[in-house]
Amino acid sequence: MIHHEGPPPFDCFEALAARGVPHAVFTRLGGHSQGPFASLNVGHTVGDDPACVEANHAAIYAALGLGADRVVSGRQVHGCRVVRARAEDGGRVVGVADALFTTEKGLALLQRYADCVPILLAGPGVVGIAHAGWRGTLARVAAKAALAMAEAAHCRTDQIIACIGPSIGPCCFEIGPEVVSAVRQAFPQMDHLLRAGADGKAHFDLWEANAAQLRAVGVGEIEPAAICTRCRRDLYFSHRGDGGRTGRFAALIVAGG
Numbered sequence: 001m002i003h004h005e006g007p008p009p010f011d012c013f014e015a016l017a018a019r020g021v022p023h024a025v026f027t028r029l030g031g032h033s034q035g036p037f038a039s040l041n042v043g044h045t046v047g048d049d050p051a052c053v054e055a056n057h058a059a060i061y062a063a064l065g066l067g068a069d070r071v072v073s074g075r076q077v078h079g080c081r082v083v084r085a086r087a088e089d090g091g092r093v094v095g096v097a098d099a100l101f102t103t104e105k106g107l108a109l110l111q112r113y114a115d116c117v118p119i120l121l122a123g124p125g126v127v128g129i130a131h132a133g134w135r136g137t138l139a140r141v142a143a144k145a146a147l148a149m150a151e152a153a154h155c156r157t158d159q160i161i162a163c164i165g166p167s168i169g170p171c172c173f174e175i176g177p178e179v180v181s182a183v184r185q186a187f188p189q190m191d192h193l194l195r196a197g198a199d200g201k202a203h204f205d206l207w208e209a210n211a212a213q214l215r216a217v218g219v220g221e222i223e224p225a226a227i228c229t230r231c232r233r234d235l236y237f238s239h240r241g242d243g244g245r246t247g248r249f250a251a252l253i254v255a256g257g
């Protein structure tokens with residue numbers, strides 16, 4: 001990824017930067033929040049001081065030169081609902097949406113993460129963003145977003161590129177037997193998505209499970225950040241790594257830059 005000093009600091013994907021798509025993946029650094037939310041927490045529902053969360057949002061928008069009235073987000077529930085954001089959605093939360101996309105020039109899409117997988121998508125005249133933990137990954141929210149984007153923008157899925165952001169890696173994402181069966185059911189013949197960890201427990205490769213479902217619907221180019229949030233708790237909020245009490249970092253993508 002390409003590092004920008006900010007403030008606050010953020011990183012960009014090579015593939016999106018090469019196509020001139022404005023976007024950013026922030027870290028937990030450079031914000032106003034304290035304690036477990038230190039410091040650039042953008043989650044309103046995690047127990048942080050609302051004034052700090054607002055100040056963090058303002059800092060992020062300023063770093064990207066965005067007006068708050070151009071930013072759209074959704075309520076993330078580990079589902080697979082894909083919502084198309086329209087011009088009038090600027091400055092709003094559009095309701096339940098684990099994936100957002102838009103063809104509206106100048107509109108920015110924001111989602112919040114702490115171990116779940118950020119997936120940033122861009123095609124001709126269309127951008128999207130998805131949030132996929134294990135439930136969203138099994139429900140194929142990223143693939144559904146890519147298909148909805150291709151339909152709305154009248155392009156082919158092989159014209160869409162996908163970038164997979166910092167999230168809990170196969171090194172750390174231990175799952176129990178019930179999730180192992182759910183993975184096997186959702187991804188038959190893909191046992192390589194599961195591996196045995198050093199602890200003998202099963203680990204699930206969320207990065208490859210999302211990449212595989214995107215390739216299956218024709219997405220041409222996929223860039224993985226390959227950064228584990230649990231291994232890099234110094235840089236990112238990690239739900240697992242921080243025992244559940246933590247903040248959320250932001251990823252954003254802007255249409256038609």
Ligand SMILES: [Zn+2]
Binds near residue numbers: 173229
């Ligand atoms: Zn890890």
